[in-house]
Amino acid sequence: MGKVLMKGNEAIGEAAIRAGCLNYFAYPITPQSEVAEYLSRRMPEVGGVFLQGESEVAVSYMIFGAAACGARVFTTSSSPGISLMGEGISYIAAAQCPAVFVNIMRGGPGLGGILPSQADYLQATKGGGHGDYKLLVMAPASVQEAVEMVMQAFPLSEKYRNPVMVLGDGLIGQMMEPVEFPEHLRTEPSNKDEWATNGMDTRRSNQRNLVKTLYLVPEELNAHNLMLKAKYEQMEREEVRFDTYNLDGDYQVLLVSYGTMSRVCRTAIDNLKAQGLEVGMVRPQHVFPFPHKAVYEAAARESCRSVLCVEMCMGQMLEDVERSVAGRRPTSWYGKCGGEVPTPEEVMQAVKSLSLKS
Amino acid sequence: MGKTFARPEALAETITHYCPGCTHGVAHRLVAEVIDELGIRGRTVGIAPVGCAVLCYNYFTFDFQESAHGRAPAMATGIKRVRPDLIVFTYQGDGDLASIGMGEIVHAANRGEKFTTIFINNAVYGMTGGQMAPTTMPDQRTTTSPFGRKAAEVGMPIRVAEMLATLQTPAYISRQSVIKPKYITKARKAIQKAFTYQMENRCFSLVELVSTCPTNWGMTPVDAVKWAEEKMLPYYPLGEFKTPA
Amino acid sequence: MQSEVQFAGFGGQGIMLMGQILAQAAMDQGFEVVWIPSYGPEMRGGTAYCTVVISDRPIGSPIIRNPQHLVAMNRPSLEKFAPTVKAGGVIFINSSIIPIGSGRGDVDELCVPIIEIAKELGNTKVANIVALAAFGTRSRIVEFDILREAVRSKFADKEKLIPLNLQALEEGRKAALAS
Numbered sequence: 001m002g003k004v005l006m007k008g009n010e011a012i013g014e015a016a017i018r019a020g021c022l023n024y025f026a027y028p029i030t031p032q033s034e035v036a037e038y039l040s041r042r043m044p045e046v047g048g049v050f051l052q053g054e055s056e057v058a059v060s061y062m063i064f065g066a067a068a069c070g071a072r073v074f075t076t077s078s079s080p081g082i083s084l085m086g087e088g089i090s091y092i093a094a095a096q097c098p099a100v101f102v103n104i105m106r107g108g109p110g111l112g113g114i115l116p117s118q119a120d121y122l123q124a125t126k127g128g129g130h131g132d133y134k135l136l137v138m139a140p141a142s143v144q145e146a147v148e149m150v151m152q153a154f155p156l157s158e159k160y161r162n163p164v165m166v167l168g169d170g171l172i173g174q175m176m177e178p179v180e181f182p183e184h185l186r187t188e189p190s191n192k193d194e195w196a197t198n199g200m201d202t203r204r205s206n207q208r209n210l211v212k213t214l215y216l217v218p219e220e221l222n223a224h225n226l227m228l229k230a231k232y233e234q235m236e237r238e239e240v241r242f243d244t245y246n247l248d249g250d251y252q253v254l255l256v257s258y259g260t261m262s263r264v265c266r267t268a269i270d271n272l273k274a275q276g277l278e279v280g281m282v283r284p285q286h287v288f289p290f291p292h293k294a295v296y297e298a299a300a301r302e303s304c305r306s307v308l309c310v311e312m313c314m315g316q317m318l319e320d321v322e323r324s325v326a327g328r329r330p331t332s333w334y335g336k337c338g339g340e341v342p343t344p345e346e347v348m349q350a351v352k353s354l355s356l357k358s
Numbered sequence: 359m360g361k362t363f364a365r366p367e368a369l370a371e372t373i374t375h376y377c378p379g380c381t382h383g384v385a386h387r388l389v390a391e392v393i394d395e396l397g398i399r400g401r402t403v404g405i406a407p408v409g410c411a412v413l414c415y416n417y418f419t420f421d422f423q424e425s426a427h428g429r430a431p432a433m434a435t436g437i438k439r440v441r442p443d444l445i446v447f448t449y450q451g452d453g454d455l456a457s458i459g460m461g462e463i464v465h466a467a468n469r470g471e472k473f474t475t476i477f478i479n480n481a482v483y484g485m486t487g488g489q490m491a492p493t494t495m496p497d498q499r500t501t502t503s504p505f506g507r508k509a510a511e512v513g514m515p516i517r518v519a520e521m522l523a524t525l526q527t528p529a530y531i532s533r534q535s536v537i538k539p540k541y542i543t544k545a546r547k548a549i550q551k552a553f554t555y556q557m558e559n560r561c562f563s564l565v566e567l568v569s570t571c572p573t574n575w576g577m578t579p580v581d582a583v584k585w586a587e588e589k590m591l592p593y594y595p596l597g598e599f600k601t602p603a
Numbered sequence: 604m605q606s607e608v609q610f611a612g613f614g615g616q617g618i619m620l621m622g623q624i625l626a627q628a629a630m631d632q633g634f635e636v637v638w639i640p641s642y643g644p645e646m647r648g649g650t651a652y653c654t655v656v657i658s659d660r661p662i663g664s665p666i667i668r669n670p671q672h673l674v675a676m677n678r679p680s681l682e683k684f685a686p687t688v689k690a691g692g693v694i695f696i697n698s699s700i701i702p703i704g705s706g707r708g709d710v711d712e713l714c715v716p717i718i719e720i721a722k723e724l725g726n727t728k729v730a731n732i733v734a735l736a737a738f739g740t741r742s743r744i745v746e747f748d749i750l751r752e753a754v755r756s757k758f759a760d761k762e763k764l765i766p767l768n769l770q771a772l773e774e775g776r777k778a779a780l781a782s
Contacts, residue, residue, distance in 0.1 A: 003630065005623070005626055005627050005630050005636070005638070023439070023440045025436065025439075049439045049440055051435070051439055053432065053435075053465075054461060054462070054465035055461060057429070057432075057461075057462075058429070058432040058435075058461065058462050058465065059432070060432075061425065061426065061429040061430075061432035061433045061436065061462070062432050062433070062435050062436035062439070063436060064423075064425075064429075064432075064433055064436065065405070065423065065432065065433030065434060065435065065436025065437040066436035066437060066439065066440040067436075068423045068433070068437075069403060069421075069423075069436075069437045069440065069441050069444065070441075071440035071441065073436070073440065087426060088426070088429070091426055095423075095424075171639065171665060171666075174639065174640055175637055175638060175639045175640075175665055176623065176626060176636075176637070176638035176639075177636065177637050177638075178630045178635070178636060197403045197421035197422065197423050197437075198421070198441065198444075199400060199401040199402070199403065199421060199441070199443075199444050200399070200400040200401070200420060200421060201400035201401045202401070208418075208419055208420050208421050208422070209421050209422075210415055210421070210422050210423075210424075211422070211423045211424065212406075212415070212422075212423070212424035213424060214412060214413075214424060260665065260666075263662070263663045263664055263665060264663065264664040264666060266663040266664070267663030267664040268664075270663065341666045343664070343666060343668055344663070344664050345668075
């Protein structure tokens with residue numbers, strides 16, 4: 001299969017199959033229902049499991065049950081649905097089960113709107129459900145990158161025995177772009193006999209496995225949390241991933257942006273260059289772990305006068321950007337909400353309105 | 359003469375954490391006996407609820423998952439869909455199944471998921487400290503219905519077995535009790551049928567077990583059995599409400 | 604070089620499909636492409652539109668406020684989007700149901716009675732393919748042979764529809780060349 005023109009949502013569904021995941025549970029919600037529609041036809045073709053659950057809450061536990069008995073499994077949803085899954089995600093993280101969640105974000109809060117948004121950044125990167133836990137969060141900026149990230153998400157979730165989230169805005173799900181499904185990203189599921197409740201006969205053992213999240217003894221729960229924390233710290237050491245644009249020259253402004261928004265910024269950067277203003281960009285590809293060091297170093301460049309975080313929300317990633325820049329440069333935010341996607345012209349205007357005196 | 363009463367292999371050798379007079383232990387034993395009898399311990403996965411039985415995995419010797427409040431049927435669905443060869447059961451109380459998890463149990467039953475549910479109905483929330491359950495009897499006092507359950511305010515108790523039996527999808531739905539030996543024998547038979555139907559991949563199966571909670575009812579175990587027999591059994595009649603064709 | 608095409612009309616006029624075929628053809632010709640739909644409640648019977656961005660470089664912003672070209676399949680779309688089209692672009696007008704022009708002197712306006720043409724072919728459903736061919740011929744964004752192949756592959760699983768759609772394609776081209 002060479003390059004094909006595919007809608008993001010369908011490509012995401014296909015990518016999971018190509019990655020070796022044949023189990024999908026979901027509940028419909030705009031703007032990502034096409035994943036379920038696609039897989040309801042496709043899973044039977046490949047001998048996989050497709051089930052439409054009765055709610056996002058139930059779906060998150062179908063994922064939990066399937067993951068806990070050792071299957072590769074994933075679901076897709078959009079913002080309000082992800083909130084409902086938050087409960088299950090917390091349990092899955094606590095129980096250390098690998099699973100993949102795709103959030104094709106729409107505008108919020110509440111029912112919000114159905115158009116693209118990036119307003120679930122904090123929910124995705126800082127936890128989302130109750131308790132101390134983190135997800136590894138991948139943020140694609142194109143349909144091709146969404147495909148690759150979905151395919152990489154499964155082995156990553158197994159490496160860390162932790163849920164991985166692919167965080168895309170509505171445009172990632174809705175737009176069509178040429179995609180290829182890299183054969184080398186197909187992986188074998190890891191052996192989970194050590195912990196999965198896959199039946200003692202399956203693993204030829206007389207030792208039962210228990211998947212649980214209740215620790216009534218405070219010392220035990222503290223130790224469990226410390227162990228989880230160590231995993232998140234390992235992610236921070238090993239899984240930072242980012243892309244840069246126009247960072248070679250003497251840029252005066254550093255943009256930090258991710259997902260579809262970063263593409264708008266790229267166009268703005270090109271246009272500003274033509275007008276004689278150099279602007280660079282760091283684009284986090286993983287938003288947890290966040291590329292703090294890369295943003296700090298880019299902001300600290302001598303030519304850089306100002307840092308601007310551009311998001312389709314009211315300034316959520318800004319908190320991480322400010323933490324990275326650590327006061328070294330003036331740091332501000334530009335963005336829009338509710339399905340309004342800032343145009344390159346608007347980003348250019350936001351850049352020009354920054355004070356660039358040294 | 360050989361040994362006539364031994365601990366089932368599926369039951370762990372451990373000291374109970376349940377209160378004196380609690381009937382969870384009986385229900386656990388029945389499940390363990392049936393699993394032994396059917397020879398399925400090596401491919402069984404149990405799902406613990408939230409409530410007194412959250413730690414029920416401590417009493418069994420096969421794979422177990424611990425669920426969130428009410429979500430056990432969704433977890434069981436996830437397991438059975440990806441591993442139809444495993445034998446899966448949920449063990450749930452009345453707060454867990456009939457209140458917060460009502461959506462999950464209804465839809466799992468209606469989809470005809472091929473797992474078994476053991477539903478403990480003791481008319482009260484146990485672990486959280488004796489609050490009113492959907493199955494609490496009219497005028498029954500609990501810590502959140504201190505003047506007795508008033509049907510005019512919170513409705514009548516839900517008869518889960520009857521309600522699920524109205525679903526058109528084939529299923530095995532039975533209500534039994536574990537409060538006296540004469541009921542226990544029938545309860546064991548029902549549990550055995552439920553697991554057998556699952557092994558034959560025939561249908562969803564649920565056995566509701568009318569049970570006691572002397573601690574939260576504020577009674578001695580003996581009085582609790584009497585109360586259950588007099589108050590609960592007339593409202594929660596025993597028998598099979600649905601059998602697969 | 605980058606060009607953007609906005610397709611707009613009523614839901615049910617095959618707006619999304621036109622865009623997808625153009626995007627497919629552009630991809631087959633070696634360009635970078637993005638196709639973006641309008642989605643949600645307005646799809647159900649109201650206005651429908653989609654944008655196709657075609658470029659010889661990786662595409663930055665997929666959100667286009669001022670497209671190079673417009674294919675207007677009904678009057679409200681023409682009225683809404685004609686003012687946004689960049690000077691020098693093509694504005695295609697479905698003159699079967701749009702009695703007015705774009706009012707723009709700085710664009711290349713192409714009016715084709717696609718519904719009548721489709722009716723003569725025996726099926727008004729192919730009016731969108733007539734329009735796509737006419738627009739493709741005038742704008743020359745993609746090679747016509749590649750566009751033809753894209754139509755063929757789009758209907759690959761409904762093979763008996765292919766001859767009719769290819770005919771529609773030819774008629775659309777003729778109409779564009781004649782006007």
